Amino acid sequence: MLSIATWNVNSIRVRLEQVLTWMRSHAPDVLALQELKSTDETFPIGAFSALGYQVAVSGQATYNGVAILSLKPLSDVVHGIPGYEDAQKRVLTVTLDDMRIICVYVPNGASVDSDKYQYKLQWFEHFLKYAEKTKKEYPKTVILGDYNIAPEDRDVHDPVLWQGQVLVSEKERACFKALLALGFQDTFRVLNPEENNYTWWDYRMNAFKRNMGLRLDHILATHAVMVRAKQCDVDKTPRTWERPSDHVPLVLQLDD
């Protein structure tokens, strides 16, 4: 078994002990992290190497920042989307054996009438080209992280309330569908066709207790990976801890 997980931690400095606790009990082979809000210099590499993990990190002060932790050796580390200049650190790619792994933190978009929404859509066009190119070079590709898109109405606690809003809008969903059309599969949805589950709950309004959530974090995989996929599960437990991230881990299990 190989387990591959993703978790938007909303500040690695604040969440370090929770991440370490979770890693000790789950022992993921690979953990992709988003929203580090940490520079490369302040990222706690030593804490993860002490658990036996190799670390690749693309940090940024205050906002964004992504990392990949792996028990197996990582190689061919690529920062960002090649050919697309972006000061925001949102993409990190590594190779593990013959598998390419892309950790992604898709822009939030703020609101559909904002410049940030336009940036999100434009950014995604570049990301689509990168995903397509990567899949051609690596038949076994996994893209995991915080997509900031709820793909369908069943991924939204109140689709009527959310209709047309950022994270749910048709243009954003078209971006996600374009990724699927390239040959990537939404592992959670394929393996749990009937399950309603979310990966993010707002800090406000007691949203977690009321299960007012969205499914924003995803692990996408090409067919050559999907044939090994056994389970993909949301772990809601860390959201019950003191001072949690607003996102929870998502874990994909692959047969050997």
Added chain:
DNA sequence: ATGCCGCCCGTAGGGCGA
């Protein structure tokens, strides 16, 4: 609803996230 909560920077309160 210019709201709610949490984090960052920096030491007040605005920017940002989702």
